[in-house]
Amino acid sequence: MYQYVGLIVLFPLIGLLINGLLGRKIKNETIVGAIGSGAVGLSFLLTAAIFIDMLGMPADGRSQVVTLFTWIAAGDFTVSAAYQIDQLSVLMTLVVTGVGFLIHIYSIGYMHGDRGFWRFFTYLNLFIFAMLNLVLADNYLLMFLGWEGVGLCSYLLIGFWYDKKFPGVGITWTGDAGNKAFWVNRIGDFAFMIGMFLIFREFGTLTFNEVMGQADGRTVGEGTIFWITLLLFIGATGKSAQIPLFIWLPDAMAGPTPVSALIHAATMVTAGVYMIARNAALYALAPDTMMIVAIVGAVTAIMAASIGLVQNDIKKVLAYSTVSQLGYMFLALGVGAFTAGIFHVMTHAFFKACLFLGSGAVIHAMHEEQDIRYMGGLKRVMPITYWTFLISSFAIAGFPPLAGFFSKDEILWFAWADGSPLLWLLGAGAALMTAFYMFRMVTLTFEGEPRWARDKHPHEAPSSMTIPLIVLAALAVVGGFVGVPAVLGGGNAIHQWLHPVFAQAERIMALPEHHDHATEYLLMAISVAIALTGFWFGRRMFLADPEADKRIAAKTGGLYRLLANKYYVDEVYDATVVRPILKTSDSFLYRVFDVRLIDGFVNGLASTTAWVSSTLRFMQSGVVQNYAALIVLGLVVILGLLIFS
Amino acid sequence: MIPVHYYLILSAVMFITGVVGVLTRRNAIIIFMCIELMLNSVNLTFVAFSSYLGNEAGQMFVFFVMAVAAAEAAVGLAIVLALFRNKQTVNINEVNILKW
Numbered sequence: 001m002y003q004y005v006g007l008i009v010l011f012p013l014i015g016l017l018i019n020g021l022l023g024r025k026i027k028n029e030t031i032v033g034a035i036g037s038g039a040v041g042l043s044f045l046l047t048a049a050i051f052i053d054m055l056g057m058p059a060d061g062r063s064q065v066v067t068l069f070t071w072i073a074a075g076d077f078t079v080s081a082a083y084q085i086d087q088l089s090v091l092m093t094l095v096v097t098g099v100g101f102l103i104h105i106y107s108i109g110y111m112h113g114d115r116g117f118w119r120f121f122t123y124l125n126l127f128i129f130a131m132l133n134l135v136l137a138d139n140y141l142l143m144f145l146g147w148e149g150v151g152l153c154s155y156l157l158i159g160f161w162y163d164k165k166f167p168g169v170g171i172t173w174t175g176d177a178g179n180k181a182f183w184v185n186r187i188g189d190f191a192f193m194i195g196m197f198l199i200f201r202e203f204g205t206l207t208f209n210e211v212m213g214q215a216d217g218r219t220v221g222e223g224t225i226f227w228i229t230l231l232l233f234i235g236a237t238g239k240s241a242q243i244p245l246f247i248w249l250p251d252a253m254a255g256p257t258p259v260s261a262l263i264h265a266a267t268m269v270t271a272g273v274y275m276i277a278r279n280a281a282l283y284a285l286a287p288d289t290m291m292i293v294a295i296v297g298a299v300t301a302i303m304a305a306s307i308g309l310v311q312n313d314i315k316k317v318l319a320y321s322t323v324s325q326l327g328y329m330f331l332a333l334g335v336g337a338f339t340a341g342i343f344h345v346m347t348h349a350f351f352k353a354c355l356f357l358g359s360g361a362v363i364h365a366m367h368e369e370q371d372i373r374y375m376g377g378l379k380r381v382m383p384i385t386y387w388t389f390l391i392s393s394f395a396i397a398g399f400p401p402l403a404g405f406f407s408k409d410e411i412l413w414f415a416w417a418d419g420s421p422l423l424w425l426l427g428a429g430a431a432l433m434t435a436f437y438m439f440r441m442v443t444l445t446f447e448g449e450p451r452w453a454r455d456k457h458p459h460e461a462p463s464s465m466t467i468p469l470i471v472l473a474a475l476a477v478v479g480g481f482v483g484v485p486a487v488l489g490g491g492n493a494i495h496q497w498l499h500p501v502f503a504q505a506e507r508i509m510a511l512p513e514h515h516d517h518a519t520e521y522l523l524m525a526i527s528v529a530i531a532l533t534g535f536w537f538g539r540r541m542f543l544a545d546p547e548a549d550k551r552i553a554a555k556t557g558g559l560y561r562l563l564a565n566k567y568y569v570d571e572v573y574d575a576t577v578v579r580p581i582l583k584t585s586d587s588f589l590y591r592v593f594d595v596r597l598i599d600g601f602v603n604g605l606a607s608t609t610a611w612v613s614s615t616l617r618f619m620q621s622g623v624v625q626n627y628a629a630l631i632v633l634g635l636v637v638i639l640g641l642l643i644f645s
Numbered sequence: 646m647i648p649v650h651y652y653l654i655l656s657a658v659m660f661i662t663g664v665v666g667v668l669t670r671r672n673a674i675i676i677f678m679c680i681e682l683m684l685n686s687v688n689l690t691f692v693a694f695s696s697y698l699g700n701e702a703g704q705m706f707v708f709f710v711m712a713v714a715a716a717e718a719a720v721g722l723a724i725v726l727a728l729f730r731n732k733q734t735v736n737i738n739e740v741n742i743l744k745w
Contacts, residue, residue: 620743620744621741621744622741622742622743622744623737623738623741623744624737625667625668625669625676625737628667628668629668632664632668
């Protein structure tokens with residue numbers, strides 16, 4: 001089956017071409033939607049077939065490279081369009097195409113009647129195409145192509161409703177939010193590129209297998225490897241919205257909700273996690289970078305979660321929740337628990353996609369209202385959305401035995417065991433906040449008395465939207481069972497599945513085996529207690545008084561304002577980065593450098609030419625004798641030279 | 646037998662006279678005559694060398710030059726006539742419209 005891997009990538013490309021070139025003419029939403037979703041569905045089926053094929057193979061024969069064609073050949077440097085199929089990339093491809101397919105189906109219902117319907121599906125397919133290149137690539141350059149491709153799609157889809165206003169710091173239109181995402185990502189991409197150059201200088205190749213093959217001969221803590229991994233990590237902070245580059249993700253909510261679910265929750269933002277997992281062996285060689293990754297992840301997790309506590313926009317809560325959950329993944333990577341990180345990528349894709357799609361159904365029902373203060377009581381009118389949303393909320397809050405419990409608990413356990421109790425504390429604090437803000441949101445949105453205007457008639461979403469919700473909620477329930485830890489009597493299937501991919505990194509890191517089951521049980525119990533506490537407070541507080549926020553704000557004043565204003569990070573960036581750049585661009589680069597220097601040089605060249613010609617033209621006296629005299633003079637000079645030299 | 650450099654010196658004097666005439670005089674007809682003078686100084690050089698080297702090619706060139714000079718005289722005088730009809734002058738200082 002492996003040789004058909006090209007088709008996985010090809011299907012979305014075909015869908016994109018058909019919808020992109022003919023979509024405007026087709027007009028029929030059913031056909032456009034079927035082409036877009038069908039392309040991704042076929043990719044999913046093919047991936048599933050390869051996955052089944054892989055199951056029947058011995059563990060060490062599962063990783064193979066399929067080369068399609070040579071992409072770039074310059075001297076002895078070649079880059080191929082080649083796909084690496086192994087346990088990790090297949091898992092990611094399954095998530096991307098599977099969740100992607102469901103979100104495509106959902107979009108048929110959600111985007112119904114939109115004048116850009118065909119454009120939307122074209123972008124979505126382009127996104128899937130780029131994302132598949134990212135996860136399947138066997139070298140950094142092809143990965144970077146996908147990396148940039150998903151960034152482009154993110155930009156296109158954030159600003160999809162380009163004529164819609166979207167408020168924010170320095171932002172007026174949705175297009176501005178798209179620009180913000182694009183620019184912030186540029187910083188990360190720049191670092192990624194420099195990291196890639198360093199890899200090429202250091203290893204002489206850009207293929208993952210060759211680089212990892214050479215990694216064994218390196219010593220731990222080498223300076224160059226530190227810089228390579230750090231630069232790649234900066235790239236990941238851009239794409240995966242970590243401190244210091246997370247600011248674009250909350251504003252990315254300007255896009256249609258399926259986009260938030262697909263790109264800004266389930267798939268694209270996990271690209272950074274995947275990239276680091278792909279380079280696990282390199283990171284294992286750079287313990288300093290690992291520590292930075294872990295700290296950044298843990299701090300991001302708790303910081304974003306604390307902002308999420310007080311947000312009122314349903315999508316903003318979910319956006320900060322996503323940033324926070326991504327922080328968990330980086331925490332896992334940083335302490336060397338690569339499997340746990342990828343496991344959380346997978347479970348997070350299920351429940352967060354479900355939550356976003358659920359919020360989309362709510363927004364639809366409430367006629368584009370996104371403020372949870374003006375919702376309430378929706379569980380009676382939209383039961384399916386309510387139940388799936390509730391299940392996913394339990395999953396993200398870490399209630400056993402739902403998916404989020406296993407993955408989050410594994411991360412917290414490794415943070416304690418291989419990191420430090422401090423990292424665990426940050427993670428656990430974030431978990432408490434997660435449970436709180438999730439149930440604050442659930443309660444405000446679905447429970448209690450309606451707080452919306454009488455003329456609104458919310459209704460349950462059509463089946464094209466509810467079916468993906470149900471499937472994703474089901475996955476959020478059962479998705480965790482692939483990673484039941486040994487202490488709970490599980491086989492931790494995902495750990496064994498991914499083991500060959502990370503074996504090299506684990507060998508280099510040489511982390512100790514953990515036999516301290518008592519601590520693990522204890523931490524697990526604390527996790528559950530935390531989730532219950534968050535749930536109980538979130539629910540009680542807002543069920544009793546939907547305007548509890550106001551009381552809390554009055555009591556905690558400054559702290560509340562700090563959180564509500566997102567730690568003023570946007571304002572700080574605006575003052576320290578954006579404005580200085582704008583000011584420098586305007587007062588120096590534009591007014592001095594461009595106008596004076598560049599234009600001055602160009603205009604100066606022109607005016608010098610004009611001056612010289614206007615002086616020389618007086619030679620053109622119109623008196624033929626003058627010309628003749630010059631000719632004679634020239635002749636004399638030439639003759640003189642000929643005779644006397 | 647007169648030595649060949651006598652002819653060459655005479656020819657050079659004639660040629661320079663012609664050149665100076667062309668460059669300094671203002672009357673179109675005199676300039677025209679100076680050009681003829683230059684052509685004929687060249688003819689003299691041709692003939693002198695032809696006789697000195699015993700090669701008839703020089704004399705043949707003289708006929709060519711004469712033919713061209715005759716044609717040039719016809720065209721040149723016609724131009725001077727046309728000029729005079731338009732400007733009532735043959736002073737070339739007054740015919741300097743081809744300038745900046």
